[in-house]
Amino acid sequence: MVQFPAELFVVPLGAPSGLSLRLARADDLRPLHTTCHPDKPLLQFRAHFEKMLDWQENDRCCWLVACDETGQIVGSGELVAYPHGNELANLVVIPTRRDEGIGTAMIEVLTAVARHLGLDGLEIGVDVSNGRALALYERLGFTMDRQLNLPNQEPAIILHKAL
Numbered sequence: 322m323v324q325f326p327a328e329l330f331v332v333p334l335g336a337p338s339g340l341s342l343r344l345a346r347a348d349d350l351r352p353l354h355t356t357c358h359p360d361k362p363l364l365q366f367r368a369h370f371e372k373m374l375d376w377q378e379n380d381r382c383c384w385l386v387a388c389d390e391t392g393q394i395v396g397s398g399e400l401v402a403y404p405h406g407n408e409l410a411n412l413v414v415i416p417t418r419r420d421e422g423i424g425t426a427m428i429e430v431l432t433a434v435a436r437h438l439g440l441d442g443l444e445i446g447v448d449v450s451n452g453r454a455l456a457l458y459e460r461l462g463f464t465m466d467r468q469l470n471l472p473n474q475e476p477a478i479i480l481h482k483a484l
């Protein structure tokens with residue numbers, strides 16, 4: 322397993338005070354579900370979480386957790402390295418803490434982790450109707466690559482950033 326240097330998780334300038342960023346750990350399962358993914362069935366979330374923590378041990382995933390000054394989880398996002406490409410996935414900031422720069426800070430740190438792992442590019446998918454998230458990703462240097470149309474799902478735009 323690659324040892325992630327602590328400097329990678331230093332909170333970037335511009336993020337709210339009291340914010341901390343760290344890797345997810347096994348005891349985050351329920352708090353992460355409650356705070357960031359309450360819409361997902363717990364069993365399904367647990368299966369994904371356990372797989373990603375396993376991948377995290379093998380340098381294929383970095384599951385980043387953002388906490389406030391009391392240690393409560395306020396955001397979450399995953400960097401996943403697949404054979405066909407590397408993806409930022411499931412980026413969420415809890416509704417009461419949006420628009421403070423937490424999402425920006427998580428993307429900046431996950432991008433730094435991707436560079437540390439030697440990845441050459443990152444993709445992120447966004448529903449076509451999610452204009453704010455799209456604008457945020459474009460501001461952070463991602464550019465539109467293609468549209469993805471899956472059955473019974475809203476079309477998504479895939480953005481790419483070369484590292």
Ligand SMILES: CC(C)(COP(=O)(O)OP(=O)(O)OC[C@H]1O[C@@H](n2cnc3c(N)ncnc32)[C@H](O)[C@@H]1OP(=O)(O)O)[C@@H](O)C(=O)NCCC(=O)NCCS
Pocket residue numbers: 335336337411412413414415418419420421422423424425426446447448451453454456457
């Ligand atoms: C998308 C999402 C993760 C972004 O997180 P966020 O913490 O709100 O993002 P940021 O605060 O970094 O940036 C968003 C806005 O805040 C602004 N902002 C950035 N830093 C800021 C700061 N220090 N203070 C105030 N505003 C700030 C940005 O300019 C941006 O403005 P705009 O979109 O109103 O033009 C969050 O909105 C979310 O969880 N949405 C629901 C789930 C979702 O859609 N996920 C994305 C799936 S692809």
